[in-house]
Amino acid sequence: MSSSKRTKDVEALTAELAALARETAGSGPEPETEELLDYLEGRLPPKAEAALQRRLVASPAATRKLLDLADLAEARTAPQPTAGADRTDEPADLAVHAAWRDFQRRRGARPAVSRRPPAWLAGLAAALLLAVLGLGSWVWQLESRGDRVLANLRSLELSEATRSREVPALALPEGEPLRLVLAPPERCLQYRAELTGPGTRRTVRGLELDELGRVSLLLDRAGPGRYRLRLSGCEPEREISTYRFEIVRPGGVTS
Amino acid sequence: MNDQEAASASDTGPPPRAGSGDPGEDRVGAAVRRFQTARGADRDAAFRLIYETYFRALQRFFARRGLSADDALDLTQETFLGIYKGLETYEHRERFAAWLYRVATTTYLKWRRRAATGKRSGVEISRDAMDQPEAIASTPGLQLGTLVAEERSRELRAAVAELPEQMRECLTLRLYHDLAYREIALVKKISVETVKAHLFRARKKLEERLAGFAFGDSDV
Numbered sequence: 519m520s521s522s523k524r525t526k527d528v529e530a531l532t533a534e535l536a537a538l539a540r541e542t543a544g545s546g547p548e549p550e551t552e553e554l555l556d557y558l559e560g561r562l563p564p565k566a567e568a569a570l571q572r573r574l575v576a577s578p579a580a581t582r583k584l585l586d587l588a589d590l591a592e593a594r595t596a597p598q599p600t601a602g603a604d605r606t607d608e609p610a611d612l613a614v615h616a617a618w619r620d621f622q623r624r625r626g627a628r629p630a631v632s633r634r635p636p637a638w639l640a641g642l643a644a645a646l647l648l649a650v651l652g653l654g655s656w657v658w659q660l661e662s663r664g665d666r667v668l669a670n671l672r673s674l675e676l677s678e679a680t681r682s683r684e685v686p687a688l689a690l691p692e693g694e695p696l697r698l699v700l701a702p703p704e705r706c707l708q709y710r711a712e713l714t715g716p717g718t719r720r721t722v723r724g725l726e727l728d729e730l731g732r733v734s735l736l737l738d739r740a741g742p743g744r745y746r747l748r749l750s751g752c753e754p755e756r757e758i759s760t761y762r763f764e765i766v767r768p769g770g771v772t773s
Numbered sequence: 774m775n776d777q778e779a780a781s782a783s784d785t786g787p788p789p790r791a792g793s794g795d796p797g798e799d800r801v802g803a804a805v806r807r808f809q810t811a812r813g814a815d816r817d818a819a820f821r822l823i824y825e826t827y828f829r830a831l832q833r834f835f836a837r838r839g840l841s842a843d844d845a846l847d848l849t850q851e852t853f854l855g856i857y858k859g860l861e862t863y864e865h866r867e868r869f870a871a872w873l874y875r876v877a878t879t880t881y882l883k884w885r886r887r888a889a890t891g892k893r894s895g896v897e898i899s900r901d902a903m904d905q906p907e908a909i910a911s912t913p914g915l916q917l918g919t920l921v922a923e924e925r926s927r928e929l930r931a932a933v934a935e936l937p938e939q940m941r942e943c944l945t946l947r948l949y950h951d952l953a954y955r956e957i958a959l960v961k962k963i964s965v966e967t968v969k970a971h972l973f974r975a976r977k978k979l980e981e982r983l984a985g986f987a988f989g990d991s992d993v
Binding site: 524525527528530531532534535536538539551552555560571572574575578581582583584585586587588589590591592593594595596614617618620621624625728730 | 799826829830834849853854857873875877929930933941945946956959960962983
């Protein structure tokens, strides 16, 4: 809701409501964080709860703090089926996964070693040092590549503008995954994406909007050619939008 | 953000001491303890669980403050760096959500202080704008309009005062706080359906009581 589009009457009404709310709540300090958490958890006595509710209605800052705390508290109890798991095949987790990789880089952490070698292996390890160094270098290269692909994943944003007239093309090296970012014109609880392209037909269900109102999905091993993505959703399910895009190989031609 | 909030969030440490932690030992509580005791891969896995649990909520925390997607992501990462540093000595004195809120708020305030430099000209413009109402009020041709507005304001005040408390509070949260139905329901601890019913009735009552009063389609 945009307040700039409100009529003068509604603006005046809002001012009256705000004034009356402040009058009803009386003056007092802003609620403490712990008090707000108690309110959310239903731990306040009825009288204190009613008083706090009046203060919330009078104070947008306190209300915003309550909503922030509720969001954090909800996150704790929400199901996290992929937590800690290395599941890059789930489109919905892709952003979090990439962010985690980025976070690790920012923290400057090296990939953790899960087990230290027993003491009796120390001599043997010394003897194998050169071989280990060679192998380590190879592993490091592989891991660096993994990080690059996940964190700096190529993205293709398909917006309303690209729906009908233009067919955006992206140069994608062979073997690299691609993140498709859609901005659906209609808000639904969940979406279903049907992707058709050269030699591929794939359906992804259960896609949800992120906090920016976008839907992301991962396309791995996409061959060159033209693709069509049909997005459907809402209740009853209906087609929301169709997007087209093209993948070309760098320096190559479309098949 | 008010001064008190700013003051309380001005420092994330020292972390809380042991005592009244969250009830029970859920997966987050277990992850916090594992992070504090384990080393290497176990420690990373424990923190990753915390990261994945709170990543979206913290991103929304910053997005709600009007930050761009890039800035929101950047501050989310910065907040997690603060959490990583502070978690080792976190002692469960206050609830984990309260501690996270404090770290996020501190990160946001630091960012705002950095962003505030070089924006003084904006303040000057605001002051000029504040001078304008006085000038308008002293213009004779506009005084009639002011009287009409005052009369309308009196009518509105009376109509608002007549609304039942629950209905009025829902309307206040909708119009003054700009909240969604779901958020109003959370603040008021009532169902979304009840919120919608209150707003529908409030709208009807006000439109009946005040001649020519019209809400916009997206107002309530």
